[in-house]
Amino acid sequence: MTNATLKETPIIKAHEDMGAKLVDFGGWNMPIHYGSQLDEHHQVRTDAGMFDVCHMTIVDLRGCEVIDYLAKLLANDVAKIADKPGKALYSCMLNNEGGVIDDLIIYSMDPAWVRVIVNSSTREKDLAWMRSQLGNMAVDLTERDDLAMIAVQGPNSREFAVNALADEIAGADDLKPFNALLINAGSENERFVARTGYTGEDGYEIVCPNTQAEQMWRQLADAGIKPCGLGARDTLRLEAGMNLYGNDMDETQSPLESGLSWTVDFSNEKRQFNGRSSLEQQKEQGLKYKFVGLILEGKGVLRAHQEIVGGGELTSGTFSPTMQKAIGFARVPVGASETCQVAIRKKQLDAKIVKLPFVRNGKVLVG
Amino acid sequence: MSDIPQELKYTKSHEWIRVEDDGSLTVGITEHAQGLLGDMVFVELPDVGDEFEAEQDCAVVESVKAASDIYCPVEGEVVAVNEELEEAPEQINVNAYHEGWIFRVQPLKENSLDHLMNPDEYAKLVESESH
Known part of the structure; x- marks a missing residue:
């Protein structure tokens, strides 16, 4: 059933044909699953699955001062990739x-072009903030709502995608992890392929014009890459220890x-990025909480906002299909170690504190 | 259209109720509800002997996606629970009206079941909620 007030991606027709259960996801009519969220999860861990991520916001920043602009805008240091096109x-x-x-x-495209991909739910405030930070800098900001994005993920996903799309993504098979490539640049068949993702598995995120997205989706499906909904995307990213904005x-x-301390780069003392002095002050005063993974010892399911006995709370939680146990992320007091207790309804249940991630490349990394 | 057996009664919170020969009531969640919740991974059952008020929450079913309270349809005492769900919560997905039953309650007084919905009324509720 189509709700006229919801935004739709260019792949909506294929979703309906393939039996998607569609839900309102932040104003977008998106597939939550195509029958079984659990099957889709296992499909990505063991074989190949794909996600419609056209709702995400792609922004191109161009201009000779783009690196200076990002050096102030971002907590991580753009200098790490500035002279490395594709990184x-x-x-x-x-x-x-x-x-946050x-x-x-x-993605560093060339010395005067950086492509940025931000979340869908934060689109408006992100764009407003990014524009407000431009000042008089020689940087041109363009939202690329003419582009669609499909994430193919899983141990076999790259091979299947290369077979299915062949010359369309020529060169993609040589991409190293966390690198991207522009193919047929400037033509109407331009493709941007990045070896990135949000599942903890190998794969690509492939960007193409909106008008060609549905056909690409069907080609990838024909090659054996199973359509997966946003339900599986959430359990996969949780197992992979990847944060979700807003949670x-x-x-x-x-x-x-x-x-996210690992993403905040203080090393260049001259780089005064937004928020730097506040973070330095926090470090000086001492942090109250640390961010950890939790595994529930007994039966039950961890969920966001469940409280930790003694202080802190869960920020995300689910039942891990790979581990067959409840897992979650939590802020716990810095002194906590090994175990804690989570208040779930009327009970206080034991949970083990672990280092993230829980699962990477199909393997469980925690006991 | 969801499967809505004619011999059962229903609640607005998507439980089904079967009146047994001894007057006890077997309770589960409907096919429509299990479809909305998706793959079940955990069921918290009441204990046999627990007493509940009408419309009091007495069990929880959790899918990968969300937790959902199950409400007692009448004031009564729990006389049986489906312990198999503790090991195999997916029985609710496979067959919500049979192997997926959750608990059985014996009404404590001469309860009227008039407040429960008949299949036609429930079908209308499902229809209205899908718009």
């Missing part, structure tokens, strides 16, 4: 208080207490 970098975009406006991936961090939370 990707994950970062937070912070406000002046050190809260969004998390994003940037695991937001403008009221510091990246240092959201498991």
Whole structure:
């Protein structure tokens, strides 16, 4: 059933044909599953699955000062990739208080062009903030809502995608992890292929014009890549220890207490990125919480906002299809170690504190 | 259209109720509800002997996606629970009206079941909620 008020991706017709259960996902009519979220999860861990991620926001930044602009805008240091075309970098975009406006991936395209992919739910505020930070810099910001994106993920996904799309993504098979490639640049068949994803498995994120997205989706499906919904995307990213904006961090939370310290680069003392002084102050005063993985010892399911006995709370939680146990992310007091207790309804249940991720490349990494 | 057996009664919170020969009531969730919740991974059952008010929450079913409370349709005492669901919660997905039953309650007084919905009324509810 089509709800006229919801936005639709260019692949909607294929979703309906393939039996998707569609739900309102932040104003978009998106597939939550095509029958079984669990089957789709296992499909990605063991074989190949794909996700419609056209709702995500692609922004191109061009101009001779784009690197200077990003050096201030982002908590991670764009200098790591500035002179390495094709290289990707994950970062937070912070406000002046050190809260997280969004998390994003940037791809260095050439010395004067960086492609940024931000979340769908934060699109408007991200664009407003990014524009407000331009000042007089020689940087042109263009939202690429003419482009669609499909994520193919799983141990066999790259092989299947290369077979299915052949010359369309020529050269993609040589991509190293966290690198991207532009194919047929400037033509109407332009493809942007990145060896990135949000599942903890190998794969590509493939960008093409909206008008060609449905056909590409069907070609990939014919090659054996199973359509997967946003339900499986959530359980996969949780097992992979990957944060979800709005759950695991937001403008009221510091990246240092959201498991994202590794993405905040203080090493260049001259680089005064937004929020830097607030984060330095937090470090000086000492952090109250640390961000950890939890595994529930007994039966039950961990969910966001369940409280930790003694302070802290779950930020995300689910039942892990790979581990067959409840898992979650939580802020726990910095002194906590080994175990904690989670308040679930009327009970207090034991949970083991572990280092993230839980699962990578099909293998369980925690006991 | 969801499967809505004619011999059962229903609630607006998507439980089904079967009146047994001894007057006890067997309770589960409907085919429509299991479809909305998706793959079940955990069921928290009441204990046999527990007493509940009408419309009091007495069990929880959890899918990968969400937790959902199950409400007692009448004031009564739990006389049986489907312990198999503890090991195999997916029985609710496979057959919501049979192997997926959750608990059985013996009404504590002469309860009227008039507040429960008949299959036609429930079909209308499902129809209205899918718009």
